[in-house]
Amino acid sequence: MKRKILVPIAKGTEEMEFTIIADMLRRAGAEVTVAGDKDIIVCSRGIKILPDVLIDNLDIEETWDAIVIPGGLGGTENLTQNEHFIDILEKHITEGRYYGAICAAPMIFSDHKFIPQDAKITSHPSVKAKIFKGEYIENLPSVISGKLITSRGAGTAFDFALLLIETLFSKEKADEIAAAIVYKR
Numbered sequence: 001m002k003r004k005i006l007v008p009i010a011k012g013t014e015e016m017e018f019t020i021i022a023d024m025l026r027r028a029g030a031e032v033t034v035a036g037d038k039d040i041i042v043c044s045r046g047i048k049i050l051p052d053v054l055i056d057n058l059d060i061e062e063t064w065d066a067i068v069i070p071g072g073l074g075g076t077e078n079l080t081q082n083e084h085f086i087d088i089l090e091k092h093i094t095e096g097r098y099y100g101a102i103c104a105a106p107m108i109f110s111d112h113k114f115i116p117q118d119a120k121i122t123s124h125p126s127v128k129a130k131i132f133k134g135e136y137i138e139n140l141p142s143v144i145s146g147k148l149i150t151s152r153g154a155g156t157a158f159d160f161a162l163l164l165i166e167t168l169f170s171k172e173k174a175d176e177i178a179a180a181i182v183y184k185r
Contacts (some may be wrong), residue, residue, distance in 0.1 A: 012074015071103020
């Protein structure tokens with residue numbers, strides 16, 4: 001089963017989180033589209049990434065099975081201010097599709113009121129105070145709550161990616177990918 005995933009990035013995105021998410025989803029067989037706000041994205045530690053497409057060139061009518069946002073405070077701030085991306089994200093969520101974020105990126109959902117009141121959510125501890133809705137979970141690396149999937153930071157990126165794979169594909173596929181990279185779940 002082919003899944004289409006959108007992974008948006010912007011200047012200041014956390015490169016470890018981006019790479020682990022995109023790589024693991026591709027290993028699972030997903031068609032991952034990396035959309036950037038510029039032709040070359042300079043990440044939080046200076047690593048440069050070439051996106052597949054510019055966010056401004058995305059068709060708002062296109063659909064994905066999930067939109068997954070890597071963290072990094074700078075990237076989060078840049079994406080939250082990108083009106084075209086926010087319009088795409090809002091349409092995606094309204095249509096009842098999966099959406100996820102790690103580290104600082106759950107702030108995008110909070111800033112734009114995309115967190116259901118009864119949702120369970122997590123993030124990097126440094127941005128906890130900026131998450132205004134839902135029940136904040138501190139003791140798990142990643143949390144799924146309906147169609148919302150969140151995680152805490154770079155150190156939980158593998159857990160997050162495997163939860164995405166389990167949710168979008170199957171537990172067997174997640175176990176297969178974990179075994180292939182010698183990751184103990």
